Amino acid sequence: MLPAAAALAVCVAAAVAVVVCVAVAVAVGAGAALPAAPPLRHRLARAVLHRAARWQRRRLELRGTEVRSSQERRLRRLLPAGAAPGSDAFRESHPLTLSSPDGDPGEQEAPVPLLGPWALLRSCWAADPPLQGALLYLDVLRTAFPQALALRGTALFCWAPGGPRAPAGWPLPTLYCTPAEAGAVPSRAAALRLQLLFALRERGLRVLEAGLASELCDALAALRAGWPGLAEDLALGRLSPQLELPEGTRRQLQGLLAPDAARAAELRAECARGFEGIVQRLWPQLQVVVVGTAHGGEQLYSDALQQEDCKGLPFYSPFYRAGGALLGVNLWPEEPSARFLLCPDWAFCEFLPCPAEEETATALLGELWEGREYALVLTAWPGEYRCHVGEVLQVAGFHKQCPVVEPVRRESQTLSVRGESIPEERFLRSLRRAVGMWPGARLVDYVCVESALLGASSGACAPHYQVFVELRGLRDLSEGQRYKLDHCLQEDFPTYKSFRFKGSIGPLRLHLVAAGAFARLREAVGCPRPMPRVLRERRLLSAIQSAVVS
Known part of the structure; x- marks a missing residue:
């Protein structure tokens, strides 16, 4: 542990020096466009934050040797004055409660905090998880990828219709080349296309950061579908007139653009070659892809990105959130699977x-x-x-x-119409096995519905699952092919097979949907959260049913 005087000196130095970048941080918090920051200011802020991060890392190591007392202290802060002390008394006096089964609020990003000169100083002795987590992230990223904290070297993909959301490295706003307004427009598709356009302007990017793996996946899908128009926008230095944007937002963003014919020509040349490894070819200095959430319902998108568009690049998921709170940090960015230290x-x-x-x-x-x-x-x-x-x-x-x-x-994403309990990760395994039996097919996306949600429209048969899939390479399925999924589930889940044999669970119904249906479904969800794999809301069911083609 640092001596008290040394710790105070580090924190005071951090607090004094961070005043240099307060104006930029406040601008980002208020949703203003990010101004061009002089390199000296960026380097100074980065050095200050590095020292504060090292202090937080030492603090974390110390807390890791006294877990029980750290937890007891945290609990005391959460309880009202006069409450009986200790975790044993707390557990005896409060029963377990259930959070909402239909959402994953813990995966939503918090609004961008305003970074004042006392924030870092206060963090040296107060438990402020969002700031501590961000500082640890910056330290881990700098250590593993030395060029990752370059000025304007990170592009952000994150839809936040309610206002700007905190990117992983929010204490260092000069890190980002993406204007805050680009992610706050009402349309998710428009937000991701805008962010893609600003990312394409910066050939020297070191990091692609996305709040969710699906957001990066949809942004790159927009590149596949609309690269000629993006190249034209780059060449002319304009925002596409087809984008529906608030007039004030359009004026602000248009003022940040300038014609770049050379970059437009490079985009056309690389996209004409195909899209495998396109990310590394468009941004040759890229070091890492940072994804806020890549597990659970987002794992399918993370896998797809690593196999094709982002092939050859490491993926790093820095934080673990649940129940609306930041709980853990990933200190091992170069590991193939994300592991989180619970703080x-x-x-x-x-x-x-x-x-x-x-x-x-x-x-x-x-x-x-x-x-x-x-x-x-x-x-x-x-x-x-x-x-x-x-x-x-x-x-x-x-x-x-x-x-x-x-x-x-x-x-909350477990399928069960008779108590058979099929978890989402095991259902995906069975679905992938079935898709492997359909020649030429590749799974793009899927969602499940329990027949009770359909009401009378599900027919008079026994309770069953309905599955909606988007495929690449296959336009239709025979009835025999559709049955393969039900057969795989019976092989993988004996309880399901028993209920199917007795007739108490009816045959699974499989539907194909049009390309882009799931991107529209994610917009219909209305807030950035991991993709639900079992739909529980009729409005979302209606959205996906309207896209069925077979």
């Missing part, structure tokens, strides 16, 4: 063993076993105690005394 002073966490045991007592953060799966119970906000958030984690190891976890599944 003991960011929230009070409890864990229920999976599968459920007769003993329902929860385990605490320092009482977990490596290799086991646990359902997460979270206390992150005053007044919201012991929420069963529907996330299942596996303990992959430990860093000091802190568990390192991998997200396994979202319980």
Whole structure:
């Protein structure tokens, strides 16, 4: 641990120097276009933030050796004055509660904080997870990818219709070449196309950052479908007149553009060669793709990106969020699968063993076993105690005394019409196996519906699943091919097979949808969150039904 005087000196130096970049941070927080920042100012801010980040890393290492006391301190901050002290009394006096099964609020990004000169100073002794997490991210990124923090070297893909959202490196706003207004327009498709246009202007990008893997996937799909128009916009230095934008936003963004015929010609040449590895060819200095969420419902998009458009580039998912709170950080960006260190002073966490045991007592953060799966119970906000958030984690190891976890599944996305319980990651495995039996077919996207949501329109048959898929390379399926998915589920899930044999679950119905249907579905969801794989809302069901072609 640093001596108190040294720690104070580091923090004061950070707070004083960060005044240099406060004006830029406030502009970003207010949604203003990012002005061109002098390199000296960027380097100074980066050096200051690096020192603050190193302090946070040392703090994290210290907290990792005293997990129980760190959790108890965090719990005291969350309880009202006069509450009985200690986690044992807390668990006895508050029953477990359930969060909403239909959403994943923990995956939504918080609004961009305003970075004032005292923020870093305060973070040296106060637990401020969003700032601590951002500082740790900047430190990890700088260490693993030395050129990643270049001035305007990061392009951001994130739709935030309610206002600007915090990118991973928000304390260093000069990192980004993407204007805040580009992500805040009402249309998701327009926002991603605008962000793509500003990214294409910067040939020297080092990082592509997306709030969700699906956002980057849809932005690159827009590149595939509309690269001639994007090249024309680059050459003319204009915003496409076909984009429906608020007039004030259009004027602000148009003022940031200038004609670039050379870059337009390069875009045309690279897209004409095909799209495998297109990201690395368009931005040859790119070092890493940062994705806020790439697991759960987003894993399909992350896999597709790595296999084609972003082939050859490492992917890094820096944060783990659940129940509306930041809970963990990924300190190992070069590992192939994302693992998150649960930080003991960011929230009070409890864990229920999976599968459920007769003993329902929860385990605490320092009482977990490596290799086991646990359902997460979270206390992150005053007044919201012991929420069963529907996330299942596996303990992959430990860093000091802190568990390192991998997200396994979202319980709200489990299919079950008779109690048979088919988790989303295992359903996807069966679906991929069925698609492999359809010659020439490649799975692009899918969603499931339990027949109860369809009401009378599902017919008089037994409860069943309906599955909507988007495929590439195949326009139609025979009835025999459609049955392959039901057959794979029966092979993979004996309980499902038993119910199918008895007739208490009816045959699965498979529908093909038009290209682009899922991008429109994500816009219909209305807020940036991981793709739901089991639809629970009729309006979303109607949106996907309207795109059925077979």
